[in-house]
Amino acid sequence: MQDAFGQPQIVVVLGGSSDIARALTRRLCASRAHTVVLAGRNEQLLDEARSEALGYGARHVDVVLFDARDPFDAGRTVNESFDKAGGTVDLVVIAVGLLGDQERFENDPALAAQMANVNFTWPVAALAQIRNLLVRQGSGRIVVLSSVAAVRVRRAKYLYGGAKAGLDRLCLGLADSLEGTGVSLHIVRPGHVRSKMTTGAKEPPFATDVERVADDVMIGLAERTPIIWSPGILRYVFFVLRHLPAPLWRKVTDGVDR
Amino acid sequence: MSRVAVSGWGRTSPAVGTLDDVSTESEIVARLHSSRAVIARGLGRSYGDAAQVSGGSMLRTRISTVGPIDERGVVLVGAGASLDQVLNVCIPQGWFLPVTPGTRQVTVGGAIAADVHGKNHHVDGSFARHVLELRIVTPRGVATISPTSDGELFWATFGGMGLTGVVTSARLALLKIETDQVLVDTQRFSHLDEVMSEMTRSDQNHHYSVAWVDCMTRGANLGRAVLSRGEHARVNEVDSPSLHAPTTAKFKVPFVAPNGLLNAGTVKTFNEAWFRTSPRLEVAKPKTLSSFFHPLDGIRDWNRLYGRRGFVQYQFCVPERSGETVRRVIEHLSSSRVTSFLAVLKRFGPSSPGPLSFPMPGWTLALDMPIANTSLPRLLDDLDELVLSSDGRIYLAKDSRVGPDTMRAMYPRLDMFLDVKNRVDPEHILTSDLARRLDLVGA
Numbered sequence: 001m002q003d004a005f006g007q008p009q010i011v012v013v014l015g016g017s018s019d020i021a022r023a024l025t026r027r028l029c030a031s032r033a034h035t036v037v038l039a040g041r042n043e044q045l046l047d048e049a050r051s052e053a054l055g056y057g058a059r060h061v062d063v064v065l066f067d068a069r070d071p072f073d074a075g076r077t078v079n080e081s082f083d084k085a086g087g088t089v090d091l092v093v094i095a096v097g098l099l100g101d102q103e104r105f106e107n108d109p110a111l112a113a114q115m116a117n118v119n120f121t122w123p124v125a126a127l128a129q130i131r132n133l134l135v136r137q138g139s140g141r142i143v144v145l146s147s148v149a150a151v152r153v154r155r156a157k158y159l160y161g162g163a164k165a166g167l168d169r170l171c172l173g174l175a176d177s178l179e180g181t182g183v184s185l186h187i188v189r190p191g192h193v194r195s196k197m198t199t200g201a202k203e204p205p206f207a208t209d210v211e212r213v214a215d216d217v218m219i220g221l222a223e224r225t226p227i228i229w230s231p232g233i234l235r236y237v238f239f240v241l242r243h244l245p246a247p248l249w250r251k252v253t254d255g256v257d258r
Numbered sequence: 259m260s261r262v263a264v265s266g267w268g269r270t271s272p273a274v275g276t277l278d279d280v281s282t283e284s285e286i287v288a289r290l291h292s293s294r295a296v297i298a299r300g301l302g303r304s305y306g307d308a309a310q311v312s313g314g315s316m317l318r319t320r321i322s323t324v325g326p327i328d329e330r331g332v333v334l335v336g337a338g339a340s341l342d343q344v345l346n347v348c349i350p351q352g353w354f355l356p357v358t359p360g361t362r363q364v365t366v367g368g369a370i371a372a373d374v375h376g377k378n379h380h381v382d383g384s385f386a387r388h389v390l391e392l393r394i395v396t397p398r399g400v401a402t403i404s405p406t407s408d409g410e411l412f413w414a415t416f417g418g419m420g421l422t423g424v425v426t427s428a429r430l431a432l433l434k435i436e437t438d439q440v441l442v443d444t445q446r447f448s449h450l451d452e453v454m455s456e457m458t459r460s461d462q463n464h465h466y467s468v469a470w471v472d473c474m475t476r477g478a479n480l481g482r483a484v485l486s487r488g489e490h491a492r493v494n495e496v497d498s499p500s501l502h503a504p505t506t507a508k509f510k511v512p513f514v515a516p517n518g519l520l521n522a523g524t525v526k527t528f529n530e531a532w533f534r535t536s537p538r539l540e541v542a543k544p545k546t547l548s549s550f551f552h553p554l555d556g557i558r559d560w561n562r563l564y565g566r567r568g569f570v571q572y573q574f575c576v577p578e579r580s581g582e583t584v585r586r587v588i589e590h591l592s593s594s595r596v597t598s599f600l601a602v603l604k605r606f607g608p609s610s611p612g613p614l615s616f617p618m619p620g621w622t623l624a625l626d627m628p629i630a631n632t633s634l635p636r637l638l639d640d641l642d643e644l645v646l647s648s649d650g651r652i653y654l655a656k657d658s659r660v661g662p663d664t665m666r667a668m669y670p671r672l673d674m675f676l677d678v679k680n681r682v683d684p685e686h687i688l689t690s691d692l693a694r695r696l697d698l699v700g701a
């Protein structure tokens with residue numbers, strides 16, 4: 001069970017080998033998390049994440065393998081993760097995503113569909129089963145990694161941003177649907193995060209790193225903030241950017257992306 | 259059954275489940291057989307997650323009769339009766355509860371589950387010492403238990419936080435009183451050391467004793483305190499002896515206050531005003547039972563003052579030899595500038611045999627703190643370490659945050675408790691959010 005400060009004991013991390021997920025898992029284990037299930041695609045990375053979690057104080061860490069390109073497998077992944085957690089799951093983190101190579105993907109129907117599957121369809125399918133299980137439990141929290149790219153989709157990253165935008169909006173509605181069930185959902189909107197997913201990419205202003213994002217998520221969880229921006233200033237930056245006229249928006253984003 | 263959200267008195271971590279009223283033992287038996295997770299819930303005055311179970315069934319026992327009092331002062335009361343209801347029957351007949359916590363708004367069942375203590379613990383022990391017999395429903399059936407008939411289950415139930423079964427009634431031994439007044443001595447101390455040495459020196463000479471401590475002052479005023487001690491007044495000691503039932507609350511906090519109403523500034527000001535208006539020394543001043551024992555019952559829903567995010571209470575006890583720990587805790591709090599309302603300091607007498615019963619001979623300190631800053635979880639973890647290193651423990655009825663390892667270290671007889679629990683509840687039906695948090699569900 002989570003304690004009075006919202007610190008979880010049993011945690012499921014979908015996309016558990018991503019850099020942000022690992023930084024977050026380390027913090028959760030250092031506070032109250034004693035049981036962690038890490039689900040992901042890369043067994044070797046998951047094993048590393050597993051030792052790390054144990055090193056930070058977890059007592060039981062289990063691993064579940066899945067491929068986010070297959071949304072029909074999401075239900076199985078969630079069920080298996082909950083089974084391995086073995087008790088009341090306090091927190092489910094969804095850190096599944098693929099930044100992709102826009103220029104290569106944008107004219108390829110199969111790869112475009114894959115971007116939508118990994119960033120949108122798989123998480124949506126997983127959320128359906130997570131919602132089901134947590135509502136029955138009558139408690140628990142969900143953290144969904146979205147992105148500021150979802151707030152206003154820019155042309156250079158529209159496959160990624162568009163899919164995240166779908167997920168982000170869907171989660172806003174999902175969060176409302178959870179009112180009164182004992183379950184709640186937090187959306188995390190980081191800016192550009194320096195990680196293995198973004199290595200080599202040009203760095204826009206307000207770039208951040210995984211440690212900072214993980215810190216912000218921990219604070220957001222403690223304060224029960226429904227939408228967690230990281231860094232926090234992006235809330236205001238994007239309030240402005242969201243309302244820019246399209247030509248100006250393109251000019252601003254092209255300055256970042258080209 | 260529709261689901262509702264409930265929480266403890268601290269208003270943190272709400273649970274969503276069903277609230278089911280039960281008025282017979284057979285209904286309770288049926289619930290224990292048809293639900294996956296069940297816990298009894300009284301008036302919801304435990305601070306944390308003890309009387310709630312997410313996704314399960316919370317049973318509100320509607321068995322609340324207060325039976326006739328025999329000539330020795332023994333009475334049979336329904337576990338769903340509040341102490342207020344019990345006192346309404348007892349006081350007019352010249353009887354009083356032998357142990358009463360800081361509020362009358364707890365049920366008899368809750369008082370047993372938490373094995374509550376009062377201002378007289380140093381002489382009279384906890385609630386358990388005054389209960390002769392219990393009726394309890396467990397998944398294995400209904401039983402009447404006492405220290406001599408399934409004593410293991412009897413003692414495990416005191417402090418067992420409802421995890422050994424649903425208590426339906428108890429036979430209590432009451433205390434004879436002549437009036438509804440208490441003669442109170444009040445004394446002000448400007449430093450913690452002074453009040454503690456006074457309590458060590460002379461608490462034994464007083465039936466009731468408690469000190470209110472300011473944890474926000476430092477240096478020469480560290481832990482300044484007001485000590486209040488009392489005796490039941492005899493007929494010839496007051497002007498107009500009477501035996502009136504307690505009055506109901508006059509005030510009510512009408513809505514949940516904004517977060518931060520109780521902050522370092524406002525609480526400090528309150529503590530200051532309270533200290534200055536307390537008498538330096540006052541002897542044998544008559545007070546009503548309720549104003550002496552249950553001052554906060556005068557304000558309904560006072561927990562709303564802490565705002566939407568609620569508050570935590572931290573109550574620990576340490577053995578006699580570790581009085582120094584009390585001082586270190588208060589030093590730690592005041593130097594971290596944590597907002598904490600007046601703390602309650604008192605001396606404990608001998609423990610009850612319950613493996614999870616809280617009191618141990620020595621000192622106890624209880625602190626209320628709003629959930630405000632992000633450093634509070636770590637600060638309380640530090641306090642846990644201090645308490646643990648002094649062989650002390652925290653009170654589960656107040657707790658909403660320790661982890662299973664800490665709890666196990668604090669309650670060395672936990673396995674004895676779990677053995678009893680596994681015997682009466684082999685399928686782990688009796689559970690609560692607290693039990694899940696502390697791994698008490700059974701194995």
